Amino acid sequence: MAQPKKKTSKSRKNMRRSxxxxxxxxxxxxxxxxxxxxxxxxxxxxxxxxRQVITSEDA
Known part of the structure; x- marks a missing residue:
């Protein structure tokens, strides 16, 4: 499985999640x-x- 080459910084992570x-x-x-x-x-x-859609005993 492929792995990231470099660590994603907190700034870049938070910008992506904005x-x-x-x-x-x-x-x-x-x-x-x-x-x-x-x-x-x-x-x-x-x-x-x-308009009335729910009767008083239901509400």
Whole structure:
């Protein structure tokens, strides 16, 4: 199996990994005021795009 000729420096290793970070999630606010992730139904009131999609006993 092939082996590297020279050691990869910490700087070069970290530059290669600069795009591997976890981005912060985008947060939007429901009509009820709860912060939720976009394109998901609100867990507290059960609405999505202004209409009720989850009944009150499920939420």
């Amino acid at each position: 795009h591997d970070h976890v981005e912060t999630p985008n947060v939007v606010y429901c009509e009820c005021g709860e912060p939720i992730l976009p394109h998901r139904a609100c867990s507290s009131c059960g609405t999505y795009k202004g």
